[in-house]
Amino acid sequence: MPTQNQLGQQEMKSLEVVREAMIANIGRWTVGKTDCATSIPSLAFFRREAPAPPAMCLVEPSIVLVVQGEKQMLVGGEAYPYNIYRFLITSLDLPANSQVGMASPDKPCLGLVLKLDFHVIAEMIAHGGLPFPIERSNDRGIGIGTVTLDLLQPFRRLLDLLDEPNAIPVLAPLIEREIHYRLLMSDQAARLWQIASIGSQSHRVAKAIDWLKMNYTATLRIDDLAAYAQMSTSSLHSHFRQLTTMSPLQYQKWLRLNEAKRLMLNEDKDAASAAFQVGYESPSQFSREYTRLFGAPPKRDIARLRSLENHR
Structure with a gap:
């Protein structure tokens, strides 16, 4: 009968075999790219060939797996490092900074992002008889979990489906469902239970975040947002900050400023036009808040970003 140590060694070897297959798969799909959508709508790949400083992003509820290299997510001044042994999971739409730690042209940082479906998770919790x-989860919408063979195997099968496009509509939902089940059996289960449980404070904060994403240009009245989320104003403030490290107003500002940046960079809007389009009434206030977030006034920041693009 194999010893515990032998079983552990066998699992490590099996993990390595699965991971090598995923490295080859993601590697060939991402040649010449940095971020890569796939024919499975909820699945995307990333490739980085050099370490990179923190870059702002809005992380959707998802699991992020690195199969080669190292990354970390910075949220509210706290670092969440992840690599081939640890995965990142987010249960809310979180403003964050993503940083690449270990990567090179010969050995790029490779990985995937799979969006989570909380309808599936809630259904499994309600009807699956899960333990x-x-x-307990901490009061953040982000965490780091342990990569296991049980979790990695369905991901490998999901990636293999990309070479069998006709099977994707039938088989991908089944494999994704298995991945959600594996996550509910992982060391990050409490975080998923917390957000998926109807009526929980986390679920109500998620509802408030959905409203802010849909209505970020509107004037924010905290009392109205609290009523929409079925919370008291003080409870909304407290739980919102615990989960996102921001107040609802700061979250709205972050959404507005990043959308304005996109409008200036991708649609060639001037600063005043972008400010008005995202809900600001004062261009000077917009410029002050933009500078505070991005470290430079809008015009100078966009010029710098375009210069970087031209040198790539």
Whole structure:
């Protein structure tokens, strides 16, 4: 009968075999690209060939797996490093900074992002007879979990489907469902239970975030947002900050400023036009808040970004 140590060595070897297959698969799909959508709508790949400083992003509820290299996510001044042994999971739409730690042209940082479906998770919790998580989740919408063979194997099968496009509509939802089940059996289960449980404070904060994403140009009245989320104003403030490290107003500002940046960079809007389009009434206030977030006034920041693009 194999010893515990032998079983551990066998699993490590099996993990390495699966990971090598995923490296080859993601590697060939991402040649010449940095971020890559796939024919499976919820799945995307990334490739980085050099370390990179923190870059702002809005992380959707998802699991992020690195199969080669190292990355970390910075949220509210706290670092969440992940690599081939640890995955990143987010249960809310979180403003963050993504940083690449280990990558080179010969050995690029490779990985995937799979969006989570909380309808599937809620259904499994309600009807699946799953064990209630023993460990409590911390009050953040982000966490780091342990990569296991049980979790990695369905991901490998999902990637293999990309070479069988006719099977994707039938088989991808089944494999994605298995991945959600594996996550509910992982060391990050408590975080998923917390957000998927109807009526929980986390679920209500998620509802408030959905409203802010849809209505970020509107004037924010905290009392109205709290009523929409079925929370008291003080409870909304407290739980919103615990989960996102921001207040609702700061979250709205972040959404507005990043959309304005996109409008200036990609649609050639001037600063005043972009400011008005995202809901600002004062271009000077917009410029002050933009500078505070991005470290430079709008015109100078966009010129710098375009210069970087031209040198790539």
